[in-house]
Amino acid sequence: MKTFSTKPGMGKAPGFAHFLAASLSSLLLLTLAFPLAAQTSVNTNPCGYCDVGAFSSTNTYIGLQANSDTLVSIPFTQPPAFVGTISSVSGNVVTVNNAPNWTANQFVYASGTQNSTYYALLGSVSGGGTDPNQGCYYTVTANGSNTLTLSLGNDNIGSVPANTQITLIPYWTLGTLFPASNANVSFTPSTTTRSLKTQILIPDYTDAGINLGSTALYFYINSGSNVGWRLFGDSITTNHSDDILNPYGYIIVRNQNSAPTLPLVTNGYVSTGSQTVQLATLTSSQQDNAAAIIQPVGVTLDNSGLSPSNGSFTASTSTRSLQDQLLFYNNSSTGINQSASALYYYISNGSNVGWRLFGDSVTTDHGNDVIPAGSALTIRKAATNNGATVFWTSTPTY
């Protein structure tokens, strides 16, 4: 485990003590709190909790700041509903081993009756072998007694071998991250759209280009009998509590109109497997990719998995022509629409090789700078010859 750093641009990794303490009792919590998981599988993932948001320069937790944007990711997953292995794959249908005897479509969202949307996370291959899709996740669109139909998008899982680990996890939603019971605890409800208090902004994961604005704004309305999470632009009475959040992304918490600084304590399961983030590129220009590392401890740049050696991050030979860039956001400053506070790049010029902080000496190594848990990142990909998607796999070192 790496020690935490206070290198320029990045703060100390928050919440590790909380994570560690909670991990000790993980097995007990697992069996008591999540009988569904125990029913269908054996899961030894630790669980814990972690403060996310702004920290002071002395590592004192501040929270989600008033009159500010705070960019946060969730360093845990929700409790898995199933952990097992794949028997076979056909197209977008996965058959699992050991006949779990699921109820038809029990993992498919149904408003009012089944409020979770599940994704299948692919892991390593039990007994050896290579899973080319390790760390990728796919939304479950249907299930049979031992089968899962997955939404693959443009992806292909035809090469995933038998005995690859598969985990079914409910997406975080607005309602699970910010439950109604946490009103005025972690977020401030609004009584009118004209004076929105806490707002949840969703980064743009789909459009081309850089410096992309948000794609959606959620707020929690509390006006008479009209109560719950709402999507700006949709009907003021339509419930969006079950809208899902990108597992490998982040959100922007905007507190305005007298919404005070409040803490956000996240808790859940610690991911012990890899995560693979798809990074889009363009042929003609740069492309921003909003992302996060889903680990409850700080991760150094050297251990982030972003590296020229695996093709996920293109090195620069000169600061005058930067290739891929990693943008980091410092939540301790206040204000809305904040730009990145630090820009990292990877230099490879003769013997001068490694992570560098833009503005610092081009020979000063920053590979041990720590990305704190719960951070938001933008991976700015340089233009490529073919505009192909690049895969970034990050694997915990704990």
Add this chain to the structure above:
Amino acid sequence: MEQPSFGPVPRLINNQMKKYLLFAFLAVFILPARANFTAFLDAGQLTGPSGVTSGPNAMQIGGSTPPSGTGSLVLLIDIGSASSANTSIYAGSYVGTGDTILAATGFNENSGNTNEMLSTLSNISGGTTGDNLAILWFPQITYNQYESATQTVAGDYFGTYTPSPVGEVPTDGGNAWVVPSAGSDIDLFFFTSNDFGGAEPNSDGYANNQVLSSVPEPSTIAMVGFAGAVFLLMSVRRLRTQAAPARV
């Protein structure tokens, strides 16, 4: 073996290169920055001409699902440094000279209030950071029609709003109606006094402007002018012929 000679490098190439370099310099340092941003628009009450809220000229309420395609067209436009939108809109166009469409959506009542819309306009590009923003609404044209290339015709009603003083945060709250820096998310608010105590007069929400008849093409003007001149010349010659005394 004698090497082929290409002769001296023509000075023309150097001059061209200088031009390219100058262009590149202008592109990078002189041309204004292009923004890419998101606007959360909360506006009401938007009505038809003279405040009508029913009948064929009233605002059409689209469905609740964005972009509320069956709702009346609402445009976010970049008006440069002007203090209001150019209301000289001619048939076939949706904006006047000098104004640029940045985003479009359909009118809805997703705010829960009568004739007050909520809309998220994301990934807006093409605006120039620092330029003023305005909205236009066309009660008789839906967003779907706009998307299917329906054109405006003379007499179509439309309304427009820009905060006054332009560029400042309006009394109704939100952010300044100005194209923000790239990556920003801004709130654009506009409320009339009959919309739960907004700061703007009700008439600001009226679609009292009308699309003008098409401007004749310059070639058409020239042809008409030429025909007129020929007609005039012939008329003068005929009059002279008639007025001249008969030769003996």
